[in-house]
Amino acid sequence: NAKNSGKNQFQFYIESLNIVATERFSLERDLARAIDRDEFVLYFQPQIDLATRKIVGAEALIRWMHPQKGMVPPDKFIHVAEESGLIIEINKWVLLKACSQSNEWVKDGFPALSIAVNLSGYKFAHQNIVESIRDVLQVTRLDPGNIEVEITETILMQETEETIETLKQIKDLGVRIALDDFGTGYSSLSYLTTFPVDVIKIDRSFVIGSTMHKNNRIIIKAIIAMGHSLGKKILAEGIETEEQFELLKEYGCDEAQGYYFKAPVPATEFTRLLKKGAL
Ligand code: C2E
Numbered sequence: 001n002a003k004n005s006g007k008n009q010f011q012f013y014i015e016s017l018n019i020v021a022t023e024r025f026s027l028e029r030d031l032a033r034a035i036d037r038d039e040f041v042l043y044f045q046p047q048i049d050l051a052t053r054k055i056v057g058a059e060a061l062i063r064w065m066h067p068q069k070g071m072v073p074p075d076k077f078i079h080v081a082e083e084s085g086l087i088i089e090i091n092k093w094v095l096l097k098a099c100s101q102s103n104e105w106v107k108d109g110f111p112a113l114s115i116a117v118n119l120s121g122y123k124f125a126h127q128n129i130v131e132s133i134r135d136v137l138q139v140t141r142l143d144p145g146n147i148e149v150e151i152t153e154t155i156l157m158q159e160t161e162e163t164i165e166t167l168k169q170i171k172d173l174g175v176r177i178a179l180d181d182f183g184t185g186y187s188s189l190s191y192l193t194t195f196p197v198d199v200i201k202i203d204r205s206f207v208i209g210s211t212m213h214k215n216n217r218i219i220i221k222a223i224i225a226m227g228h229s230l231g232k233k234i235l236a237e238g239i240e241t242e243e244q245f246e247l248l249k250e251y252g253c254d255e256a257q258g259y260y261f262k263a264p265v266p267a268t269e270f271t272r273l274l275k276k277g278a279l
């Protein structure tokens with residue numbers, strides 16, 4: 001009867017809540033051990049100069065090699081790391097790994113690359129990020145001009161004063177700042193003059209539809225024109241086809257990333273790409 005089935009549903013609900021909570025707990029517990037157990041790996045995706053097709057940089061993207069679950073993508077665990085505070089340690093690990101790898105490539109005689117590191121926006125101004133970057137630069141002796149930090153518009157929406165101060169300090173170290181996923185947040189235009197950003201990364205969602213939908217092309221053109229007049233470098237994310245590549249080149253976009261050139265790869269494979277030089 002109705003009363004019983006209501007009770008069953010309720011029980012079912014409680015049980016599924018338990019499953020969710022248990023999974024979440026085990027994920028958090030595993031994540032806390034992941035650095036010590038050396039389970040994180042950095043992949044690198046080439047950043048291409050559109051005019052020459054040369055590799056001019058790389059974005060470092062984290063992967064978690066979970067002993068039972070296999071490879072866990074960042075979208076599955078970064079938010080858990082943020083909520084539990086583990087993100088601070090993870091950011092430090094990524095910075096150290098990316099800079100060490102960049103140093104290896106410099107030592108191997110490859111032309112200096114710009115390595116982009118994603119910094120999570122969670123409590124951005126309270127992560128001691130400036131200190132972390134300074135420490136890593138000191139330990140690796142890497143030229144600060146070889147690193148770029150990527151932040152998102154969500155960071156800029158919270159605690160504006162503290163964030164501007166943090167970004168200024170990062171720039172004072174000689175490190176460049178890129179604004180990731182540009183165009184997906186709010187009031188993007190005013191951010192460009194308020195915050196000390198060097199690079200604008202046009203979000204993949206505009207690029208995907210660019211060869212089909214006129215509106216996306218209009219937005220892309222506008223971002224490039226505006227960015228250039230403000231003296232910023234423009235990089236398009238998520239280029240997947242020849243058509244998109246040609247279009248972005250025609251519009252005067254400076255650089256691009258995407259599966260059309262190469263998906264993110266482990267460092268050893270990236271070294272092989274560097275030997276080729278262009279894609
Ligand atoms: P993101 O920084 O915007 O990185 C771009 C994402 O798009 C990457 O996914 C990349 O693999 C993917 N991508 C690149 N080219 C293409 C393409 O042509 N088509 C499509 N469909 N996708 C493409 P990934 O590696 O899964 O990273 C997802 C997000 O997780 C990143 O977005 C970034 O926000 C975050 N993330 C990645 N690594 C780190 C990290 O080390 N630290 C932090 N805090 N966040 C990270």
Ligand code: MG
Binds near residue numbers: 059118150180
């Ligand atoms: Mg990024």
Ligand code: MG
Binds near residue numbers: 181201203
């Ligand atoms: Mg992005």
Ligand code: MG
Binds near residue numbers: 181
């Ligand atoms: Mg993103």
